[in-house]
Amino acid sequence: MAEELLTIDHLTKQYGENVILNDVSLTVHKGEVVVVVGSSGCGKSTLLRCINALESIQGGEICLQGEKIEQEGKNITALRQKIGMVFQCYELFPHLTVLNNILLAPVKVQKRREEEVKAEAFELLKRVGLEDKADSYPRQLSGGQKQRIAIVRALCMHPDILLFDEVTAALDPEMVREVLDVILELAEQGRTMIIVTHEMQFAKAVADRIIFIDDGKIIENSKPEQFFSHPETERAKQFLNMFEYKRK
């Protein structure tokens, strides 16, 4: 088995008295694609946000290549650079062009040479079919285009792991495909990813492993073939049934 990249050990997340993630443990290996599914409000986004230290945690620990991720830690900005994240709502910087959105962090934070990053940015933009949008502003793009740019922006940081939080949930149906295709290509390149999605067909195709969360707990952790054809728990069966349409 490949090396362990991310380890989540007995993670607990609470908002006040409200337990959102309850004793969650998960290991992600290098090159692995983990898809997280579960009904709305079960804690999927919270899990990703904890991995990126956007949320404080109340118990357990999260380590990236052995380094502990802590919200108040000194090296948190360095760790976050190794974790690429794309959110559900378009979170590009509206005052910057597409190219400057992509360049900002590699140039200003990682202090890499602008020429080098620019060349890489154009290479990636071409791969997602948007090289002609480099000088556009986010407001001039469609939702699907914005999400592809957000993916490129994350990739340009050379992250070790990518987190995707329902990146197609706010898109019109005809734009879902173009974004998911980009993610599929990343999977083929052997990138390590944790993907939260409600697109079950996509999950089946992209996942090495499916994590099913119910009420803040991981209750299934299995191969996609196993999960989709023979879910172990009643909750997972009910969940999968929601995606089936049959006439009574």
Place this chain on the structure above:
Amino acid sequence: MPDLGIEVLLKGNNLMRLLAGLGVALKISLIAIGLSIPLGILIGMLVNGKNPIIKGIYRVYLEFIRIMPQLVLLFLVYFGTTRAFGWDLSGETASVFVFTLWGTAEMSDLVRGALISIPKHQYESSAALGLNRSQTYFYVIIPQTVRRLLPLSINLITRMIKTTSLILMIGVVEVLKVAQQIIEANRMSSPNAAFGIYLTVFFLYFIACWPISRLAAYLEKKWR
């Protein structure tokens, strides 16, 4: 052609006197604006914090300034405080003081509004890219705040310039006061002068404010 009394303008140095009056109005408003903008930014950022005492004092200040007509504030400071505290305040100083008080209140409210209008996910996506706090403010939050703020503060500036027409009421000889003086002096020789002179005053205010509001419109379009 009706007699508009325009010829009065050319008598003696009347036009120069009007321009000098406009100069006084502009001087007072520019000093007040120069003070209000940094103070307003400072206070607007301060009240965006969590301290409830600062917030409470600020609310009272803002409401008080908002409710009070500017003229009442001018009278209060110029006639009221000079009597009550026995100090000697020139009309111009009192005007600068009142306009700064007012401008700072309005400006701080604009800054506060612009800051809270930046959505939370802008902070979060900056953090997710590894930006630290000061990089987030410098590259992401402040540029967006300034873009929202600029057209609004330019509108405030033109409002402040226009409102200086009130300060003749506390004896400051600004453009409107000069106009009255000219009209009064020529009542016998050109009884129609009022129209021409006030029309000139109108154009003077227009020349002072119009470029500024065009700039606001331009920036609004550019940064939409």
